[in-house]
Amino acid sequence: FIRNMLAGAHGIDLVLLVVAADDGVMPQTEEHLDILHLLGATHGVVAITKADLVDTARLSAVEEEVAILLAGTTLEGSLSVPVSSTTGTGLEALRQVIEAKLAGYQRVAPGGYFRLPVDRAFIMHGHGTVVTGTAIAGLVHPGDAVRVLPGGKEARVRTVQVHGHEVAEATSGQRVALNLAGVERAAVQRGHVICDPRLDRVTDRFDAWVEVRPAAARPVESHEVVRLYIGTAEVIGKLVLLDGRAQLAPRESAYAQLVLREPVHALRGDHFILRNQSAQRTIGGGVVVHPFARRYRRAEVPRTVNLDALRQASSPVDVVNAVLRLEPDFAVVPEFLAQAGALPLDVVQGVLRGEPTLRA
Numbered sequence: 001f002i003r004n005m006l007a008g009a010h011g012i013d014l015v016l017l018v019v020a021a022d023d024g025v026m027p028q029t030e031e032h033l034d035i036l037h038l039l040g041a042t043h044g045v046v047a048i049t050k051a052d053l054v055d056t057a058r059l060s061a062v063e064e065e066v067a068i069l070l071a072g073t074t075l076e077g078s079l080s081v082p083v084s085s086t087t088g089t090g091l092e093a094l095r096q097v098i099e100a101k102l103a104g105y106q107r108v109a110p111g112g113y114f115r116l117p118v119d120r121a122f123i124m125h126g127h128g129t130v131v132t133g134t135a136i137a138g139l140v141h142p143g144d145a146v147r148v149l150p151g152g153k154e155a156r157v158r159t160v161q162v163h164g165h166e167v168a169e170a171t172s173g174q175r176v177a178l179n180l181a182g183v184e185r186a187a188v189q190r191g192h193v194i195c196d197p198r199l200d201r202v203t204d205r206f207d208a209w210v211e212v213r214p215a216a217a218r219p220v221e222s223h224e225v226v227r228l229y230i231g232t233a234e235v236i237g238k239l240v241l242l243d244g245r246a247q248l249a250p251r252e253s254a255y256a257q258l259v260l261r262e263p264v265h266a267l268r269g270d271h272f273i274l275r276n277q278s279a280q281r282t283i284g285g286g287v288v289v290h291p292f293a294r295r296y297r298r299a300e301v302p303r304t305v306n307l308d309a310l311r312q313a314s315s316p317v318d319v320v321n322a323v324l325r326l327e328p329d330f331a332v333v334p335e336f337l338a339q340a341g342a343l344p345l346d347v348v349q350g351v352l353r354g355e356p357t358l359r360a
Contacts, residue, residue: 002031002282006273007119007190007232009035011134011173014101015044015075017066021054021082025065031282034213037073038285039271043105044078045097046070051082051089107173112267112342113196114138114146116176117231121188127158129185131194132177133232136270138196139171140178147197148188149265154197155183191233193265201339202263207242207290207307208272211253216283219247220274222256227279230272230288233264239274242296243304248284255304256286257293266291268310268319268342287311290326292340316343320351 015036019025036044046066051059063080070076081097083090120132140146144157158179160170170176178194188194212220220226222241227234237260241248248254258272266272266288273285289311303326310322319341324332334352338345 002035002275003229003234003279005032006035006229007117008134008175009039009041010117010136010231010271011175012036012039012041013043013105013107013173014098015041015078016098017044017046017075017078019046019048019062019066021048021050021059021062024062025069030069030215033069033073033075034215034282035273035285036075038211038213038273038282040074042074043101044070044075045094045101046078046080047094048080048082050084052084052087112137112344113199114140114144114194115196115199115265115267116140116178116194117233118188118192118194119190119232121185121190121192123185124179127179129155129180129183129188130177131180131188132175133194135170135172135174135176136231137172139169140176141169145197146178146180146194147199148183149193149195149199150202150263151187151192152200153183153187155180155194157181191231191235191264193231195265198335198345199265199267199339201292201336202265203291203293204260204263205257205293205295206266206288207255207257207293208286208288209253209307209311210239210248210256210274210284210286212248212250212284213282214250215281216250217281219249220283221247225277226258226283227275227277228258228260228264228272229275230264230266230270235260235262235264236277237261242307253286255289255307257296259295268340290323290340292336293326294328310341313341316341316347316351317355319343320348320355 081094115137116133116135118131118133124130158181161177162174228237237258240257242255270288275282306325313319313322323340334348338348
């Protein structure tokens with residue numbers, strides 16, 4: 001259930017968190033909230049259902065329980081609305097709160113090239129390969145060339161659908177179905193990413209800013225084996241802390257390197273979730289900082305200052321300079337800088353032409 005929730009949660013703008021008044025906050029509610037917090041969801045409404053089954057004192061206790069649960073998360077302060085589907089109490093108030101949250105809301109579309117993590121791939125009789133997922137960046141149109149990562153297979157988009165209707169364009173945040181030509185069904189599966197062909201890199205090692213949630217119940221050890229969820233991919237990896245400490249306690253954050261058993265497509269700014277190796281609980285998550293990291297030598301001073309500069313960079317110039325400071329090579333190609341910094345290639349080329357200290 002959590003695996004399926006993770007596959008689509010990266011496209012959510014407004015969260016409706018449901019808590020039953022008679023049961024109160026349940027363990028799965030806490031895990032869902034941790035995931036939403038780690039994925040960066042910031043707009044939420046809480047529906048306290050079955051309000052007709054409890055008295056006023058119980059309802060107040062659940063509202064307080066919810067407020068405590070949300071404290072310290074990205075959804076802190078979200079309004080709670082008691083409702084009953086049996087009597088209809090509160091339903092109109094809930095609609096009004098949702099409408100108010102959405103009124104004037106402008107979604108900030110992620111920059112960069114088109115990317116669609118695949119959550120389903122199948123053959124449609126008479127049409128061929130079809131993939132579905134939630135687009136996380138860019139635009140896609142019928143006739144566009146795309147790439148499948150990992151693997152690198154190229155394909156062409158025959159048709160684009162959003163919620164069952166053919167459209168001339170789909171964008172980030174939408175549920176999208178693509179009919180692909182030139183690629184066999186066997187070459188595409190859940191966990192792959194359909195993307196702009198200018199994206200061609202995958203990684204099995206990346207640097208990240210990692211947060212351990214209270215539900216982890218114990219510290220996460222450096223070099224501990226974890227289960228990583230990014231996009232729709234699920235892979236086993238090892239978490240290596242980069243600041244020299246031996247473990248990361250619940251409620252603590254730090255820079256870490258994720259070393260994966262299988263390659264994934266990841267770019268700077270992508271959110272991910274970490275669960276324990278047996279996938280029994282969510283222990284934390286974070287944000288990709290340097291997607292194409294190298295292995296650090298034991299005696300090497302961790303370059304967390306440079307990672308911090310890249311994580312905080314807000315302009316293309318700052319991003320390019322921060323990536324270059326992390327690279328040991330004398331020179332790197334602009335295409336690498338673009339993908340490491342999650343920037344369009346033409347933007348990177350403009351930075352290189354305009355910065356006197358750099359040479360393209």
